[in-house]
Amino acid sequence: MAKTTNSDNVHIHQVSDGRVGSNSSVFREAPAFRNGDTCGNNDRMHVAMTLDANYLRGTMAAVLSILQHSTCPEDVTFHFLWVRHEHEVFSSIKATFPYLNFKVYRFDVHRVRGLISKSIRQALDQPLNYARIYLANLIPNEVKRVIYLDSDLVMVDDIAKLWKVELGDKVLAAPEYCQANFTVYFTEAFWSDPYMPRTFEGRKPCYFNTGVLVMDVDKWRYGNYTKKVEDWMVLQKQKRIYQLGSLPPFLLVLAGNIMPIDHRWNQHGLGGDNVEGKCRELHPGPISLLHWSGKGKPWLRLDSRKPCSVDHLWAPYDLYRSSRHSFEE
Template sequence: MAYRRSYSLSLPIGLLSLFLIINFVHLAAIPSASAAATTTNVRLSVTRKPSKSLPVFREAPAFRNGEECKKDLIHVAMTLDANYLRGTVAAVLSILQHSFCPENIFFHFLWSHYDKEIYNNIKNTFPYLRFKVYRFDTNRVSGKISKSIRQALDQPLNYARIYLADILPMNVNRVIYLDSDIVVVDDIEKLWKVDLEGKVLAAPEYCQANFKRYFTDDFWADPELSNTFKGRNPCYFNTGVMVVDIQKWREGGYSYKVEEWMTIQKQKRIYHLGSLPPFLLVFAGHIKGIDHRWNQHGLGGDNIEGKCRGLHPGPISLLHWSGKGKPWLRLDSRKPCPVDHLWAPYDLYLSKKPILDE
């Protein structure tokens, strides 16, 4: 059996009382003019210097393989940036915690520029993590991104998933791509072992969704454009959770095929969202559909207001806060949605109040 070392992340009552007393004395001694700057990301016995604006995290427990685990790697790709770092850390923790063979998971992080503080944050939070960081050249999408209904969708790093086959090492033939606003509550090896049946990618499909709404009236009115779906049974799928056959992607030149639709979008507006519609244009109706349990999406609400949503019926292996509302922001605002409390146990964030070293 695989085994895990786990540690309580809560303080004993006696220690907590001591912390509150010390915390009060410490804060009272801080000059008011510099209080905000001094208390940000500070610990009483300082082990890390305050960062510019990055959160600081508790060190994650160590997760170890058991004797039954083989050495076959599971490749997971995610983007890495300051705005979503807290989500990424929670996602990584959830994956490791629920994996039967956690040491078999290799993370491939993509960022737009080298950031030593972000790198050290990951390294210090997960000392045993197997990972590598790659620079995504944002010039690849310069001039190809069209303004969408939400600014976060227009960030160049949001398009990095299109170029996984170009960025990852040649010996990586399959990868699971995950957004940073997810938590996994099942063994990710089950997702890794999905039979793609010769398809380039696998993802949960949602054929009951109104597929037409992902494209403009001008798109559907143009027979040359809309005929791209002729002979296909296109269904919506969310690109935040995908199993990708990297080798087939390379052979088929799919990065270029997605780019072609982005170029058309610049000439004639045919959709309103970010990187999702060009994926649908290339792959909808041609993917391997997998169980919906692997993407309980939409928990962040819509793209405009981010209103609270409940869970869909059925079993759950992955929770996804797609949409405007992110759980860490709603929790910090003290106006969380009920589903945000499902994300909270994986949050290793150290609050801005100084705390004692464990």
Template sequence: MARAWTTMAASTALQLALLLVALAGASGIRVDVIRLPSAPAFREAPAFRNGDECPPRGSPEGRVDVAMTLDANYLRGTMAAVFSILQHTACPENVAFHFLAAARRRRDDGPDPDPLAAIRATFPYLDPTVHRFDPSRVRGRISRSVRHALDQPLNYARIYLADTLPADVRRVIYLDSDVVVVDDVRKLWSVDLGGHVVAAPEYCHANFTKYFTDAFWSDPELSATFRGRRPCYFNTGVMVMDVARWRLGGYTRRVEEWMAVQKRKRIYHLGSLPPFLLVLAGDIKAVDHRWNQHGLGGDNMEGRCRSLHPGPISLLHWSGKGKPWLRLDSRKPCTVDYLWAPYDLYKAAATSLEE
């Protein structure tokens, strides 16, 4: 298989990261989204090529559509996520990346850094598609949540995927920017949705009631939305979406209707997750938990360190307040952050890890 990094090299990198995990100490630090003063510099990634068994590049057969938001504040995480996906799939040239990005804003010192230019410079062999997301479409629908980062319009762009992607995209994997994939993404892509509009790991042991306020549960008309369903928590940072079925079912409108209720009655405290739960919890295709080892960023308030859950892992997700690049740069990383470090393409990262 003609690929820049062999499976053996990928395995070695992961083993090295696991060794660092065993040696590192865990400590918590309060971190959140920061504004980058200028465009960060990234190393150019190696070119990844298809194996002999893969369909030709550009062929609809075997294409895997992956959607992510593109935000300057999370660019370092996006780079690592893309790198990990390409490194671990046998058919990297068949992965089609779709980036949802807001228009660049001007500041006193000039325009915001252009994250798409950074993506193209780091992965010059990729041909990503960028879709401009208009923040005004959702800004008036957003209610203040427990953390400022959750209130950013791009955090809600996943609701509008079906309206944003081209008509020929009928299925898409949506991923947050704080993930790394350590398995072949085609396995997640090929999940049988079984007639459902969304597939994702489902966590029925979680206390579902805590995602909504007492005002919601005490209102029989509102809480009746779950009648006939067994609602379970799922994380919207890793989803396989049947785009065609989402469009036909008017799911964007249904999510927006719950956001309108939230504006009037304050029925939840988090950002874009609860309206998804209100519409889809108990009615999704459950995927193996290995595809979202979530919560590695800690809780939404403190971001304290957390350990891995037992079991096999295909995707690591630093959901929560703590982001691995910020904790590593602060020299107060959590143990799990060393699993993210091998995928960091930031130019200063290699020097920092060696010190």
């Protein structure tokens, strides 16, 4: 577990300076988390997330949860992707986490906007939802491995355990579900085509959620996986072959060909389905990460005073000042 102090000698990595704006008061300042005595000179752990003003409350909670449960929080560098410089968002991060090691990168939406097809939920059609496809092209070349995380989750275990998973010869590691019914992810136009279903030949029909990924960045670059995913998105524009945002092209390229890791690292679906967002219970088994994928987000349900039972597991990490929940230092 991380130590907390009030020391101020940690270097902050940033791409620009700026005064803390009025929006800084929206979130409480988190404590400074320090490395434990066993950390020594460990390698840096790299975590990538997107920055969206609409999901900033979730991002803040996710970052807090990672730092709080990390034995070596000072060894974590965050890489944030956004579509434009938003001063209030940037200032909020600096004010809430004054000691955070982080960098921010602009994601050029023009590269992907023309490839996005309308899906069953508008939130899935936002360009930032596709930023993970371009992650390897945005972060520095010296970063060889990165953990990509969605903003609607909290970590309840030491991220170093996830960082150290073996990838072998695979480009990605993620929890895998091999009892998946792939017919629900692709349309009749896909399955009736004489050639497209053959892409799965020799591969198990294994689903994985793209909200928690461990990526070998060099393998992604050398394997030209961005282009492979884009090719399916181009085909989708010509002939509608799936309904769900950025997930299906990932499955088309990599399903059955990733390194499977323990399901504890993505207890996903806590936001319910993509249409109604109804409450769901936790899956049985140990949990290291809770993920509110689906339509329902815990901060919205808590604010509406109609929370699901699982939302109370997210509440302790909520740094929003107007929240009734508070972080216990």
